[in-house]
Amino acid sequence: MIAATDIPHKMLAQDAFSRWLGIExxxxxxxxxxxxxxxxxxMLNSMNKAHGGISYSLADTAFGFAAxxxxxxxxxxxxxxxxxxxxxxxxxxxxxSVIEKVNRKLGFNVVEVRRGEELVALFKGIVYRTSKEWTT
Numbered sequence: 001m002i003a004a005t006d007i008p009h010k011m012l013a014q015d016a017f018s019r020w021l022g023i024e025x026x027x028x029x030x031x032x033x034x035x036x037x038x039x040x041x042x043m044l045n046s047m048n049k050a051h052g053g054i055s056y057s058l059a060d061t062a063f064g065f066a067a068x069x070x071x072x073x074x075x076x077x078x079x080x081x082x083x084x085x086x087x088x089x090x091x092x093x094x095x096x097s098v099i100e101k102v103n104r105k106l107g108f109n110v111v112e113v114r115r116g117e118e119l120v121a122l123f124k125g126i127v128y129r130t131s132k133e134w135t136t
Contacts, residue, residue: 001071002134004030008065010134018061021054025065031099033066039091050087058095059111059123066097067107067127071134074107074127085120093120105129 002010005028012018012025021043026034037058045051059081067074087093097111107129113121 002136004028004069004071006136007068007071007134008033011065011068012061015061017057021057021061023058023061026094028065028069030069031066031102032097033062033069034094034096035062035065036092036094039087039089039093041089044089048088050089050091052081052083055083055087055093055095055113055121056081056123058093059097059113059121060125062095062097062111063109063123063125063127066099067109067125067129068134070099070102070107070129073130073132073134075130077126077128079123079125081121081123083121085115085118087115087120091115095123097123102129 022037039050043054095113101108107127111123
């Protein structure tokens with residue numbers, strides 16, 4: 001079995017989309033993960049604001065990484081996001097996912113996305129925890 005703190009790094013190495021977004025892992029512990037990225041001009045929509053999928057993708061990555069730190073493959077079965085503030089090119093975003101509850105089959109996560117101290121999005125997700133274990 002692989003250490004909880006190594007799983008997100010392994011996941012990121014295998015995740016071309018999250019790497020394209022420029023996501024970096026800031027902190028990991030079992031049941032919690034902080035990731036960050038900078039919004040780039042090619043991530044903007046027709047209103048010159050970050051596409052909603054950008055903050056969603058950052059939060060979803062943090063969510064997946066935290067959910068998998070328990071050692072078994074965890075896959076999302078339901079997610080939602082509230083976009084609170086518009087984002088612009090150059091904004092540095094930090095998403096922190098914390099597992100609020102986990103049992104044998106399900107995990108319930110909340111992810112806060114922040115620009116500095118400002119909460120810009122709130123993401124909630126549920127994962128199904130499979131029996132397949134992460135290995136080195």
